[in-house]
Amino acid sequence: MSQEVTAQNVLYEHHIIFKSCARCAGDRQVRRDFDGFYIACLCCGHVTYPVVETSETVRLLEWKYAS
Numbered sequence: 011m012s013q014e015v016t017a018q019n020v021l022y023e024h025h026i027i028f029k030s031c032a033r034c035a036g037d038r039q040v041r042r043d044f045d046g047f048y049i050a051c052l053c054c055g056h057v058t059y060p061v062v063e064t065s066e067t068v069r070l071l072e073w074k075y076a077s
């Protein structure tokens with residue numbers, strides 16, 4: 011599922027993305043768990059997964075391709 015946050019290079023945990031929810035146009039917050047980042051709407055609970063790769067996953071991918 012594509013996301014509209016691709017303009018952002020870095021995601022910060024607990025960062026609020028205002029009025030960006032596709033379902034209710036509410037504010038969403040960046041969160042992370044052991045699987046990585048996800049973005050949850052504070053208003054309706056709608057969860058999406060950003061396409062943006064964190065520096066952490068980029069490092070992992072570089073390591074993967076280099077090996």
Ligand SMILES: [Zn+2]
Binds near residue numbers: 032035036051
């Ligand atoms: Zn919402």
